Amino acid sequence: MKAGSLFYDGEALDKFCLITTFMREICYNCFRPKETCLCGFFEPFDPGIKFVFLMHPKEAKRQRTGTGRLAHAGLLDSEILVGIDFTKNERLCALLSDPQYFPVLLYPGEDAWNVEKSGFKEAIGNKRVLAIIIDSTWFCSKKMLRFSTNVTSLPKLSFAGSYKSIFTFKREPSEECVSTIETCYYVIKEFQAAGIVERRGESEGLMTAFKELIKMQLQKENDRIDGKLPNSHASDFKYRTKKEIPKF
Numbered sequence: 001m002k003a004g005s006l007f008y009d010g011e012a013l014d015k016f017c018l019i020t021t022f023m024r025e026i027c028y029n030c031f032r033p034k035e036t037c038l039c040g041f042f043e044p045f046d047p048g049i050k051f052v053f054l055m056h057p058k059e060a061k062r063q064r065t066g067t068g069r070l071a072h073a074g075l076l077d078s079e080i081l082v083g084i085d086f087t088k089n090e091r092l093c094a095l096l097s098d099p100q101y102f103p104v105l106l107y108p109g110e111d112a113w114n115v116e117k118s119g120f121k122e123a124i125g126n127k128r129v130l131a132i133i134i135d136s137t138w139f140c141s142k143k144m145l146r147f148s149t150n151v152t153s154l155p156k157l158s159f160a161g162s163y164k165s166i167f168t169f170k171r172e173p174s175e176e177c178v179s180t181i182e183t184c185y186y187v188i189k190e191f192q193a194a195g196i197v198e199r200r201g202e203s204e205g206l207m208t209a210f211k212e213l214i215k216m217q218l219q220k221e222n223d224r225i226d227g228k229l230p231n232s233h234a235s236d237f238k239y240r241t242k243k244e245i246p247k248f
Contacts, residue, residue, distance in 0.1 A: 045201020056136035068135035101130035112156035
């Protein structure tokens with residue numbers, strides 16, 4: 001079974017094809033090089049929530065550390081839409097107007113719903129939650145939301161609990177800013193605990209794959225410092241301190 005669907009606008013598709021032409025052979029499920037494919041660490045499952053990842057074109061180019069594709073690969077019925085302004089995106093507009101869904105934007109805010117807020121479960125009723133996730137840097141996500149008025153008008157959904165990211169080699173505005181795949185994992189766990197969705201598969205595989213990604217990336221950084229691998233970015237020469245590989 002395929003995890004979901006991937007939609008590109010014309011310009012993004014052209015750029016994506018140009019990039020992948022010069023890449024190593026990749027896995028078209030998690031979009032990582034086949035020698036570092038992470039699909040073996042999880043079994044795609046139905047989380048009871050339809051996740052839609054609105055991916056910035058810059059994020060779509062990133063193959064090594066982007067977690068949106070990895071989450072998409074593990075979540076059945078999920079979709080990726082690539083672009084910046086989604087106001088007139090036909091696929092997204094069709095999903096938002098589909099009466100079977102209860103659409104929400106996964107984004108923090110004082111007015112955001114969470115599973116513990118009174119009336120949330122009743123508001124969903126018998127609909128399936130359509131969870132929209134902005135898959136981009138925090139800086140670029142603000143631009144995407146500014147342009148995409150059909151997204152910003154949605155009710156927000158945030159966590160009931162407090163979480164800290166284990167994405168140790170990526171800088172975030174604060175430690176409470178979790179990655180895309182962590183966001184999906186915690187939302188699913190909270191929805192299951194609140195009885196909003198049934199447990200239909202094993203969500204732990206998402207975190208297992210994510211942890212392997214972290215260990216793999218840190219090991220490659222250490223190997224570059226040791227001269228076992230060439231630098232892949234112009235700024236790699238700045239990083240000369242080897243990092244401890246976590247034992248999750």
